[in-house]
Amino acid sequence: MIQFKNVSKEYKRGRETVCALTEVSFQVPKGNMALLCGASGSGKTTLINLCAGLASPSNGEIHVGGNPVHAMRQAERAAMRAQGVAVVFQLFHLSPYLTALENVLLPSLVVSVPDAKERALQLIEQLGVTHRIGHRPGEMSAGERQRCALARALLAQPKVILADEPTGNLDDESATLVLEMLNSCRAAGATILLVSHHAAESVKPDMVFRLQKGRLAGMQAKNGAPL
Numbered sequence: 236m237i238q239f240k241n242v243s244k245e246y247k248r249g250r251e252t253v254c255a256l257t258e259v260s261f262q263v264p265k266g267n268m269a270l271l272c273g274a275s276g277s278g279k280t281t282l283i284n285l286c287a288g289l290a291s292p293s294n295g296e297i298h299v300g301g302n303p304v305h306a307m308r309q310a311e312r313a314a315m316r317a318q319g320v321a322v323v324f325q326l327f328h329l330s331p332y333l334t335a336l337e338n339v340l341l342p343s344l345v346v347s348v349p350d351a352k353e354r355a356l357q358l359i360e361q362l363g364v365t366h367r368i369g370h371r372p373g374e375m376s377a378g379e380r381q382r383c384a385l386a387r388a389l390l391a392q393p394k395v396i397l398a399d400e401p402t403g404n405l406d407d408e409s410a411t412l413v414l415e416m417l418n419s420c421r422a423a424g425a426t427i428l429l430v431s432h433h434a435a436e437s438v439k440p441d442m443v444f445r446l447q448k449g450r451l452a453g454m455q456a457k458n459g460a461p462l
Contacts, residue, residue: 237263237286237395237428242295242305244281255281256449258295263442268417268427270438273446279430282446283399286428287322288312300395300426317345321393325400327384329372335359335379336368339386348391358386363412378409385413389420396420396427403432414438 244256256278263269273279284290285297288304289312297304302315316322329338336355343351359365362382364375372380381401388396398417402410410433418439421427435443435457445453 236265236298236300237269237426238296238298239282239286240296240298242285242292242297244278244285244290245293254449256285256292259446259449259451260295261444261451261454263426263428265426266421266424267441268421268429268438270435270440270443271428271430271446272443273452276448277446278449279446280399281449283322283397283428283430287320287397288315289322317342318391319393320395320397321388321391323385323388323396323398323401325403327372327377327380329380329384329387331372334369334371335364335375335383338372338383339390341387342390346391351390355386355390358389359383362386362416378405381405382409382412385416389416392423394425396425396429398427398429398431400430400432 239259239261242256242259243254246253246255259282271279271282281290285292286299288307292305295305300319304312336359339355339359340351342348348354359368362385364379364382367375367379381404385401396417402413405413414433414437417427417429429438429440431438441457443455444451
């Protein structure tokens with residue numbers, strides 16, 4: 236489950252105080268996928284970073300997968316991301332010196348992943364990048380790198396997936412593969428918060444949240460009814 240309770244985030248920009256998020260409250264039940272929409276600068280990436288424990292809220296409470304993220308130390312947040320909360324970025328953050336397979340296997344150096352290599356190979360095959368197993372990121376297309384990054388994020392079978400525009404730089408075929416994999420993870424019980432420019436019809440979320448200038452401007456269930 237993901238829960239925000241009256242969360243605000245302020246940044247200092249010189250003498251100016253910038254309000255990135257203002258009193259945002261919502262809940263994503265376990266096993267649901269929420270689509271987070273909004274214009275550029277509306278606070279979507281800030282919200283994902285707060286959810287992942289990559290930033291701290293100025294006010295409010297954040298609970299992710301049973302973890303009180305707002306009250307955790309940096310080391311605890313890093314352990315949370317390693318052990319059950321996966322983050323998928325628009326920029327792939329693959330190691331340029333490792334092959335696709337080695338990049339996907341990286342989480343197994345931090346946490347125990349049963350049959351890690353077999354699972355990595357299975358994910359790579361499902362995401363259509365088997366032909367790139369021995370290639371480094373510089374030898375792959377943007378779509379192939381993103382699919383490798385997703386395979387890496389899913390290696391340890393996370394209970395919560397936070398995805399910030401994972402299809403933003405992808406062609407339609409690659410984007411479809413990524414969305415299909417996320418849907419499979421939801422079917423297996425994962426809770427997903429997805430930032431995407433794709434329409435709800437293609438993403439098929441359980442709920443849609445819309446941010447506008449740092450405030451939650453609307454919440455809808457998948458049938459279009461307000462939450």
